[in-house]
Amino acid sequence: MCADTPEYKDTLNLPETDFPMRAGLPKREPEWLARWERIGVYDKLREKEGRVPFVLHDGPPYANGHLHIGHALNKVLKDFIVRSQQMLGKDARYIPGWDCHGLPIEWKIEEQYRKKGKNKDDVPVIDFRQECRKFAEGWVDIQRDEFKRLGVTGNWADPYLTMAYHAEAVIADEFMKFLMNGTLYQGSKPVMWSPVEKTALAEAEIEYHDHKSHTIWVPFRVVSGAEGDLAGARVVIWTTTPWTIPSNKAVAYNPKIAYGLYRVEATEEESWTNAGDLYVFADALAEDALGKSRVTEFARLRDVTGDELGALTLSHPFAGIEGADGFWDYEVPMIDGDHVTDDAGTGFVHTAPSHGVDDYECFVKRNWLTRMTHNVGEESEFLPHVPFFAGLQVFDRKGKEGKANNAVIAKLVEAGGIIARGRVTHSYPHSWRSKAPVIFRNTPQWFAAIDAKLDDGMGDLGDTIRGRALRSIDELVEWHPKTGRNRLYSMIEARPDWVLSRQRAWGVPLTCFTKKDTLPTDADFLLRNAEVNARITAAFEEHGADVWYTDGFKAQVLDGIANPDDYDQVFDVLDVWFDSGSTHAFVLRDRADGAPDGIADVYLEGTDQHRGWFHSSLLQACGTKGRAPYRNVVTHGFTLDEKGMKMSKSLGNTIVPEQIVKQYGADIARLWVAQADYSADQRIGPEILKGVADSYRRLRNSMRFILGNLAGFDDSARVEPADMPELERWVLHRLAQLDHKMRTGYDAFDFQGVFQALFNFCTVDLSSFYFDVRKDVLYCDGDDSLERRSAQTVLDILFHRLTTWLAPILVFTMEEIWLERFPGDDSSVHLVDIPATPADWLDEPLAAKWAVVRHSRRAVTAALEVQRTEKVIGASLEAAPVVHVRDAEVLDILKSVAFEDVCITSALTLTGDPSPNEAFRLPEVDGIGVVFEKAEGEKCQRCWKIQPDVGTHAHPDTCARCNDALG
């Protein structure tokens, strides 16, 4: 190299771009968001004509609190679907929604009241509801901003809210369809009840404290179904709630437990048992129970099997008792129940279906709901019809023990219905608010009968809600992943009737009236009148559901139709799942941008929604539309920390979207979603995010290379594929393959597959092969070189494919890249479609040929690596290897391509001569040997290839190609 060698660098076509290597996403993303808002990208897409609508119906998040990672995952997945379907040619609409009613918000407002020393019960219900509404509104605004920041597109200006007046009107209207079609009925069900506040409580309102309870062992006499010695025996139960004994309706056992028949042989002086008494216990607990009963000696006579127990009928301990007027003279069946254990008690569970959840479930399963008792009132007092105990309370108005328990125990003693008693301190539910203990108490509730025959003209799939739901699952819906089908199917198959009512304030009321002095079983119990319903709906449209609570509303809607004094207005509110289950009506059906047939193409939520929104939407729609409101159900798993553990504040392993957006940018959060298998539980944490950011940088640099080498390229330089070198046509072939992969992947919601294919392509095919090989041509060839123009044409094609293929995922970065090439006020990658790929790009024979080329190349690069390690060469251009090829066919292939260019060497000799012993061989590349030679000649100061002719041309220190290029 001489001092007078010209500086040739300036004569090269080196990459030129302002596109920065480092993204600065957290700072720049908001600018693009503002730009899309200004252009009105979402609305502009709606103006495109002649497109088939595609509707992903948004499952509404609850308007309460900042977004967590699960929200981000969910909305980003939805965004992938909406954007990819749009760019594949559909009109993909997306109306975000929010669930606004419900206990958690009610609770927050109550909490504010408590801080101010106010009491919810002193506030007019409408005022309370207004505060809930304001609270929800506030969070809708916050969450909307947080979702938008993640790059999620949609009709954010006009989302749907379950508390909008129209929504409330439709929810009531949908409810009244159940009223009119006969599936609505009043029943009862045990709930946690606070006698102090006289209200039902949710689990969230319960805290557990130690509580000292009575314990009693109560024998139930066998009256029938027994063989031999069992006939004279008594089955002993144990309970900590003596007050529920008057409401006993069954005794439960578990066939998996070992039971025995025991005879008392001797007792202490003071004992409620006598020698000769026969009792049945679980073997594991017999000794304990007999000891407590002051039995000093006993004998185990024999096993008692589950079958024997199941056949027994018992009598209530108060059966035949004087003064009860036969109140307890009913049969007490033995029932089997999985909830029965032999950890504590006797192995038999006293079952009062009105005062225990397990007990109730057992009765529901057996269809015994008519056997429910109604013995205990709002203040935990026995109702007037209960002999001996009427008026006695379990807990008084301050939450202290009332007289009920002791009265029941005293009566049991009197009736000989107790063999032992004691006290136990155990964890017991208390009201969060009053700290007073609660009871399970059955309360009137409204149900939708899901097995009732419907005569509504929508019987294509069956004439019951359950039947239609089950057939919808199998015949009308695709499940992604498939396991979702089984999950929902078995739930629907087994579920009891839908409890629609909640004794709450913030929700849509059950808009119905009951006739005074009638029973729920009477035909005229419920007022069913279309005109009344229409008035209610109209009033809700105008004023919202609050109007239900205004004075005189009953009189107003019943005016001229029924006498208001004859009817009671129901003030329960609907289960919020009924609200969200009705979104298909007030969104898909009623909105101009809803679905043409009122059925969504996709519902997408977490797997927990099998019991939630998928479930309630299905039941609701089967009752009102006769079928499922969706065609595809996509579910995603939960997001765990890096070790696969649940995120929790106490573990300090939580990651919130805001944090990712601040540190890395929303595109990184989105890329994390794309690279994860969302159908299972995913993990996230610092290391994983760092990995995602690394992948992002790699991809970004590939795009930067494309941009840099397209500088100055214009369409006049474009080359037709037929005229391109094989290497370029091979890239087109790969693009055709990827186009297929990408379209099928997006249609199957397989974003991981799409991203992995594209990312692999960028690193393996482009960065380390095509780009590396073509750098020479791109940098050094003259402007009119066919090879260079071909490469640029391919880069241009790559640009259009990669930006649009990735635009649904990396919404910000692809826009940045797009604008780098196509600046302009209204320009946006999100306004264009994914380009069609000509069928003739696919060229399998060519691909097979180039697979051989690349395979052979590996042997050469590996051979060079040996010399590099030995410090013989640095750059591969210093080499001119001799490649011995055994197979003539392979030799022909390699000879037909510029193999030295492919291997990035200055020269390369191909020969069919046998490989000499010293030749380098790679075990996995059979039949190729490489003999290393250094390239001969001088280094061209322009292209750095070492060629014999360098220095013989007009331009000093150049090779022939460069000399020509310099002109």
Added chain:
RNA sequence: GAACCUGUAACUCAGUGGUUAGAGUGCGCGUCUGAUAAGCGCGAAGCCGAUAGUUCGAAUCUAUCCAGGUUCACCA
């Protein structure tokens, strides 16, 4: 407790009865210095959660166990 799901390199994932289990990332080493807070090459790294079966043969099928997750609520 019950039902269901998941478990393959440090990380994200392929691989569903058939040679020594793959890819990308990361890591280590080398190299280039005209993609440069980049690019290229090479390399190390896995008892395929554990155990026991079925089979000529198991990451793959079966059972049990372990770990983690989801669901069983007037919570959304």
